[in-house]
Amino acid sequence: MTRAGTFHGPTLLLSDSKQGFHKTHLTLDLSADAEEIIDVSSYLKGLRKISRLAGDDDFFVWAGFNQKLEDLGFFGRAAVSADTLWDAFQITKSALDYIQSESELVIRVYSGRCHIWYFEPFNAHEGAHDVQYTIGLLANVVCRAKNEWDPDIKIAYPNGSLTHFPAGSPIAEVRNSKQGYISFDDRLLKSGKVGTDVLRAEVLSRYLDAKFIRRDQNLADLKPLTKDVVAGLVRASFGVAPWTLANTSQALQTHARTIQLRLKAEGTPFREIVQTERHNMSKRLLLVGKGIEETAEALGFDHRQSFSEAFSGWEGISPSAFVKAHATQKAEKTGL
Incomplete structure (x- = not known):
């Protein structure tokens, strides 16, 4: 291919x-x-x-x-x-x-x-x-x-x-x-290079290394919708820097308004994609033992409090309560 x-x-x-x-x-x-x-x-x-x-x-x-x-x-x-x-x-x-x-x-x-x-x-x-x-x-x-x-x-x-x-x-x-x-x-x-943009290079290289574009995937999986590409770029940005519509426009070399229109046609606005990816990643990080502050920083939140408020809006409970509830469920399943 x-x-x-x-x-x-x-x-x-x-x-x-x-x-x-x-x-x-x-x-x-x-x-x-x-x-x-x-x-x-x-x-x-x-x-x-x-x-x-x-x-x-x-x-x-x-x-x-x-x-x-x-x-x-x-x-x-x-x-x-x-x-x-x-x-x-x-x-x-x-x-x-x-x-x-x-x-x-x-x-x-x-x-x-x-x-x-x-x-x-x-x-x-x-x-x-x-x-x-x-x-x-x-x-x-x-x-x-x-x-x-x-x-x-x-x-x-x-x-x-x-x-x-x-x-x-x-x-x-x-x-x-x-x-x-x-x-x-x-x-x-x-040696340094002409045109260096460390943020873009890091995010795009992570994106390129993502599983869904490697050779072991089906051809259909390698032709994602705009919302799938944007979601992949957002995921690749975690731990690097907050990812914006302007960053996406630069990465795709497509006008921001065009991206917005494509996402609207696909039923998922940019902001919703960012929130969904942050939500999903926050649960994964918390459940593998990452602290609240570390998780907030990885997802691009300015403060621990702003992350906790966002997480409570997603899950209906605080990050610490989410981790505790999951630990309790795990203990009940294992009979401990």
Whole structure:
């Protein structure tokens, strides 16, 4: 399974305007929603269509390197927002199930260098464009890191050539190889990145790691409604920072009013989603032994008292009474 966001960057680079982008998508009959799932055969067919329209066998290398990573959806926005290059690659590795479920990213650090291999499930002919594009993306991520020395970036991919990258880029060597590979000075892993947004990166990376979007789920489960996506983001924000409609708008790259209208159509307003998720999580935390103050902080309440008042409104009893009642019920069931 693959996310439609993998088409967005290349298609955008074939268009000179937003209107042109949508027209190109219609021409190619590709999925327009970056979060929409497509099957592998459709993905490969899409790659071939884009390649023919581009008229360039090496189009996917520079498309991956030059595109805005945000166009990949949650994965791209999480990677761009990461605090350091190391964080960005951890997000990339953990999120690979999200963008390309059958592929694998291997990261090793030794002898003063970081080594990254990309393995995909297709045969050499079918997989060439996929490897080129993914290595272009990874090179894009690496080159976003701030550095004060020569990172000595070395890359390998099908039909690899240094001419695929702009003059002045920190890429020192490019080789032709069937598999995808990148290595660079490991000091770069600690470097800060352009566009850092620690809150967004943390919440989105948690969201990407949530069970319902992993490869062992049914296809239908991987195409949630807006209210399911918002609920997932709210859950991922617990313990990080309070999550707002503005945060959701930024994460989804969708106007807040549009999100509100979608949620209204689905029958669940944003505020209700937040309260429901807080309610459910508060019970889970209290029942595993978390204190009232700790639970309040994890759920984004400013004060213990405000949490206790909210909980009493949900359950009809205070947090401490809820825990005591549950302990009594448990004792009665076990006969203790």
